[in-house]
Amino acid sequence: MNDVFDFAAPLPDGEEQPLAAWRGDVLLIVNVASECGFTPQYEGLQALQERYAERGFRVLGFPCNQFGGQEPGDADQIRACGLRFGVSFPVFARIEVNGDAAYPLYRHLKDQAPGALGTRGIKWNFTKFLVGRDGRVIDRFAPQKKPADLTRAIEVALDEPRPSAANGS
Known part of the structure; x- marks a missing residue:
């Protein structure tokens, strides 16, 4: 696999979502947890999504229970997460x-x-990966890095031209 758009990821209902659906967009991929000290970052992640969506930016959240058991919910609870955190x-x-x-x-x-x-x-929880329009990982950010502190890196990535179909992307 050459870039993130070659992967698919499981939705809470068990269906696989190809990341190719966002080919050409800038992605912020984050391992999230609903009972973590960093959980308030959901608000900042949503603010980034709203601010940059029209320019082709997407946040993708991946719940993980490997750190202190802070994402213990089942699939139904994970599905409700969007409503719970807005x-x-x-x-x-x-x-x-x-x-x-x-x-x-x-x-x-x-x-x-x-x-x-x-x-x-x-x-x-809340380690963040910024992925460029070409599907290549640009940078990795520690959990302590607040979403608002990523705006400059996101804007630089958004200013990159979208890959053309002619170059195989």
Whole structure:
């Protein structure tokens, strides 16, 4: 797999959503949790979604229960997450981001953008990956980095031209 648009991800109802649906958009992929100290970041993520959606920006939320058991909900509770936190961006089925059972998309993200000192593992909930219009990972941001602090990086990515069909994208 060459870029994130080659992957699909599970929705809470079990259906697979091809990420190719957002080909040409800038993505912010975030492992989320509903009972985490960083959960208030949902508000900031939604603000980014609203601010940049018309320019081709999408937030994609991936619930994960690997950090302190902070996403214990079942599929129905995860589906309700959008209503509970007032988000309009997709919130996928719960996945693992580390270990042998790490979802393939997250293995790819970590390979493309290692963390500090070259570490691959996700350290906690709300780690963020910024993906360019070409599907390549631009940067990785620690959980402590607030969504509002990403505006400059997002704007730079949005200013990149959309890939043309002629170059195979």
